[in-house]
Amino acid sequence: MKIPVAKPHVGYYEKKFSKDAIDNGWISSNGKYIEKFEQQLKKKLKAKNCVVCSNGTVALVMALQALGIGRGDEVLVPDVSFTATINSVINVGAKPVISEIDKETWCIDPKKIVNKITKKTKAIICVHLYGNPCEMEELIKIKKKYNLFLIEDAAESFGSKFKKKFTSTIGDIGCISFFGNKTISTGEGGCCVTNNKKFYKKLLLIRNNGIDKKKRYFSHFPGLNFKMTNVQAAIGFAQIKKLNQFIKKRKLIEKKYDEKLIEFNNIFRQKIQLEHKKVEWLYTLVIENCNINKLIKYLEKNNIETRRIFYPFHQMPIYKKYVPKKFDKKNSNYIFDNGISLPTFYDLKEVEIKKIINKIILFQKKAIHSN
Numbered sequence: 001m002k003i004p005v006a007k008p009h010v011g012y013y014e015k016k017f018s019k020d021a022i023d024n025g026w027i028s029s030n031g032k033y034i035e036k037f038e039q040q041l042k043k044k045l046k047a048k049n050c051v052v053c054s055n056g057t058v059a060l061v062m063a064l065q066a067l068g069i070g071r072g073d074e075v076l077v078p079d080v081s082f083t084a085t086i087n088s089v090i091n092v093g094a095k096p097v098i099s100e101i102d103k104e105t106w107c108i109d110p111k112k113i114v115n116k117i118t119k120k121t122k123a124i125i126c127v128h129l130y131g132n133p134c135e136m137e138e139l140i141k142i143k144k145k146y147n148l149f150l151i152e153d154a155a156e157s158f159g160s161k162f163k164k165k166f167t168s169t170i171g172d173i174g175c176i177s178f179f180g181n182k183t184i185s186t187g188e189g190g191c192c193v194t195n196n197k198k199f200y201k202k203l204l205l206i207r208n209n210g211i212d213k214k215k216r217y218f219s220h221f222p223g224l225n226f227k228m229t230n231v232q233a234a235i236g237f238a239q240i241k242k243l244n245q246f247i248k249k250r251k252l253i254e255k256k257y258d259e260k261l262i263e264f265n266n267i268f269r270q271k272i273q274l275e276h277k278k279v280e281w282l283y284t285l286v287i288e289n290c291n292i293n294k295l296i297k298y299l300e301k302n303n304i305e306t307r308r309i310f311y312p313f314h315q316m317p318i319y320k321k322y323v324p325k326k327f328d329k330k331n332s333n334y335i336f337d338n339g340i341s342l343p344t345f346y347d348l349k350e351v352e353i354k355k356i357i358n359k360i361i362l363f364q365k366k367a368i369h370s371n
């Protein structure tokens with residue numbers, strides 16, 4: 001049996017609640033679970049408002065639209081992320097400006113942002129990559145000084161904290177993904193988080209074709225249908241109740257991998273500040289002096305699925321025009337060339353973790369001998 005890199009956990013309550021939604025006929029976006037899930041999300045994140053939607057990509061589009069970002073505006077994005085981060089900017093008609101990442105945190109480097117700010121810059125999207133919180137204090141300082149909006153792409157960081165605050169609750173709007181490989185999942189799904197009432201009201205309109213509850217079929221904004229279904233929310237409602245359990249398991253997986261792997265002097269992890277709390281999304285390593293593609297193939301042969309780090313945006317031809325003239329590719333190329341994500345999911349067994357570790361160590365030893 002192959003060990004996948006990620007897999008959602010679907011238990012008794014996920015089935016019970018989604019069956020309840022189906023049995024009662026509430027399979028579209030009306031129904032009690034939407035409200036229940038949003039309430040739970042608010043409570044867990046200690047946030048004022050949560051607006052669930054169809055997926056994390058759409059959450060980013062909704063956030064940009066709620067902040068009034070569109071044609072003629074520029075938005076700073078990190079060089080390394082899933083393509084939804086940059087595609088959302090392009091899809092609202094704005095221009096993404098790609099910014100360098102930090103070699104150690106792998107997140108957007110605040111020091112490299114300032115020289116890219118122009119009169120057209122409206123926002124920064126910071127990405128808490130693999131669950132690791134960005135340098136939020138530095139980013140907030142820049143946001144205030146240059147009067148910018150700050151969107152947190154917290155697609156991969158549900159449950160992570162910067163100091164005492166949950167990621168997604170620190171900037172103007174935070175965007176979460178509930179895709180099947182995330183800490184909690186609704187199959188497909190997403191959420192916008194904001195403590196700002198004005199943005200919250202706008203998000204509600206954007207999600208529902210510009211229509212509010214007061215006047216049916218009367219549109220106030222050319223929004224689209226970005227709603228989550230009641231069946232998805234029922235699954236989310238079951239999952240969020242198990243959040244602590246999920247986080248605990250992810251911590252355990254991280255500990256087990258760390259114990260055996262980081263003692264090698266060519267293996268490095270993302271720098272995680274002790275004052276923050278990182279919920280491991282996908283356990284990801286940088287292995288220097290190792291042919292990553294060969295390692296991936298070797299693990300694949302041994303029925304272990306892994307993943308490379310996301311392609312840096314600057315490497316993809318469609319995004320070349322968004323790379324500033326003076327741009328340092330060094331850090332993103334370094335993590336891309338040397339990075340690998342290992343299986344990380346709730347139902348991963350201890351024997352499977354051992355097998356993965358052993359195979360990596362064996363590969364390392366073979367590589368040393370053949371050099």
Ligand SMILES: Cc1ncc(COP(=O)(O)O)c(C=O)c1O
Pocket residue numbers: 055056057058081082084085127153155156176177178179188189190
């Ligand atoms: C950093 C980042 N942003 C946005 C998204 C988009 O989320 P979704 O797949 O739910 O559309 C993802 C996807 O997983 C992601 O990793």
